[in-house]
Amino acid sequence: MKAITIILFAAILVVSGCKTKPDATSALSEITWGKEGDKVITLFTLTNKNGMEVKITNFGAVINSIVVPDRNGKMENIVLGFDSLKSYQGTHPYFGSLVGRYGNRIALGKFSLNSNNYTLAVNNGLNHLHGGIKGFNKQVFSIDTAYSTADSSVVGLSYLSPDMEEGYPGNLTVKVNYVLTNNNEIRIEYEAETDKPTVLNITNHSYFNLTGGKENILNHELVLLADSITPTDSTLIPTGILAPVAGTPFDFTVAHKIGERIDQVPGGYDINYKLRNKTGQFVQVAEVYEPVSGRVLQAYTTEPGVQFYTGNFLDGSLTGFNGTKYEKHYGFCLEAQHFPDSPNKPQFPSVVLNPGEKYTQLTVYKFSVK
Ligand code: BGC
Numbered sequence: 001m002k003a004i005t006i007i008l009f010a011a012i013l014v015v016s017g018c019k020t021k022p023d024a025t026s027a028l029s030e031i032t033w034g035k036e037g038d039k040v041i042t043l044f045t046l047t048n049k050n051g052m053e054v055k056i057t058n059f060g061a062v063i064n065s066i067v068v069p070d071r072n073g074k075m076e077n078i079v080l081g082f083d084s085l086k087s088y089q090g091t092h093p094y095f096g097s098l099v100g101r102y103g104n105r106i107a108l109g110k111f112s113l114n115s116n117n118y119t120l121a122v123n124n125g126l127n128h129l130h131g132g133i134k135g136f137n138k139q140v141f142s143i144d145t146a147y148s149t150a151d152s153s154v155v156g157l158s159y160l161s162p163d164m165e166e167g168y169p170g171n172l173t174v175k176v177n178y179v180l181t182n183n184n185e186i187r188i189e190y191e192a193e194t195d196k197p198t199v200l201n202i203t204n205h206s207y208f209n210l211t212g213g214k215e216n217i218l219n220h221e222l223v224l225l226a227d228s229i230t231p232t233d234s235t236l237i238p239t240g241i242l243a244p245v246a247g248t249p250f251d252f253t254v255a256h257k258i259g260e261r262i263d264q265v266p267g268g269y270d271i272n273y274k275l276r277n278k279t280g281q282f283v284q285v286a287e288v289y290e291p292v293s294g295r296v297l298q299a300y301t302t303e304p305g306v307q308f309y310t311g312n313f314l315d316g317s318l319t320g321f322n323g324t325k326y327e328k329h330y331g332f333c334l335e336a337q338h339f340p341d342s343p344n345k346p347q348f349p350s351v352v353l354n355p356g357e358k359y360t361q362l363t364v365y366k367f368s369v370k
Contacts, residue, residue, distance in 0.1 A: 046153035061098035071294030076212030097137035104340035111343035120167035132166035170196035207331025210290035218259025224252035226273035268312035301336035
């Protein structure tokens with residue numbers, strides 16, 4: 001009789017366990033993902049009370065995945081990336097990475113600052129791109145904090161970039177906090193300090209695909225709150241002028257499908273937009289709506305620009321989550337940043353960081369449905 005009671009009790013517990021939704025709250029867990037040399041790499045999983053889930057690793061401070069609901073509550077990952085650390089250690093176009101020291105290009109890998117000439121690693125034709133041969137995306141970040149409260153989960157990472165790394169002056173300390181809130185926002189808070197005058201332009205290089213990776217991003221509808229772009233030469237270095245977007249296929253001040261006019265833009269969109277804020281002022285950058293899933297992404301930043309890139313160089317040679325081949329235009333990026341080649345363009349907002357100053361940036365990606 002006693003045994004039967006216990007079995008019955010256990011059965012009731014199992015059944016009620018299946019039915020009862022556990023108390024939803026923010027949570028954080030971690031696993032050892034692998035190693036880079038002798039350094040252990042961790043993969044964190046942050047969840048919020050709505051079940052939104054973000055995975056972050058200290059290798060390259062990469063955002064590995066972002067799982068959000070569609071309008072029917074179906075949870076899917078909406079960024080391009082890989083299941084294994086090994087794939088991030090190999091060659092890939094900066095999926096989810098923290099890019100630095102300089103997001104985008106510096107012409108011929110050269111600049112001068114306070115009458116000193118600097119030569120950077122060149123890794124994109126004749127130019128320097130995204131921090132050089134071994135940028136922040138390939139560095140192991142220290143784990144400073146990882147915790148969860150009722151309202152949010154936080155992972156704080158940092159990296160000390162030594163003087164002259166990839167050619168950049170100054171010992172530079174970079175810190176990033178990734179915060180997942182219960183408002184379905186990922187807040188990316190950056191800070192940096194240097195011990196010599198240097199230049200700095202860090203960004204996150206997530207490739208979004210709000211369909212959950214089912215098709216390319218050409219049917220996504222985009223509003224980009226920017227009135228001008230920095231046109232480039234054939235090597236994607238800005239010419240130095242600002243060009244109004246009005247009347248051109250670059251005008252997204254009202255919603256357009258990304259694919260609507262992309263044929264008029266050779267190769268696809270890969271261009272820096274000047275935002276409407278004063279540098280440092282936190283404003284909305286963009287809203288992207290994917291009509292089938294109903295998912296919406298809103299981007300906000302304190303940066304003066306955003307690089308809108310439509311995955312033009314993806315060519316199907318990389319296989320990511322769920323065995324998906326990432327073909328051309330399979331993801332789009334909204335990289336909050338200063339303008340490309342600013343160290344050589346005095347007319348652009350300054351990217352100089354001096355000893356005693358603190359670099360700060362806040363960028364937020366917020367998810368919802370319509
Ligand atoms: C650049 C592209 C580049 C891509 C991947 C983007 O930020 O604007 O030109 O191909 O990153 O590296």
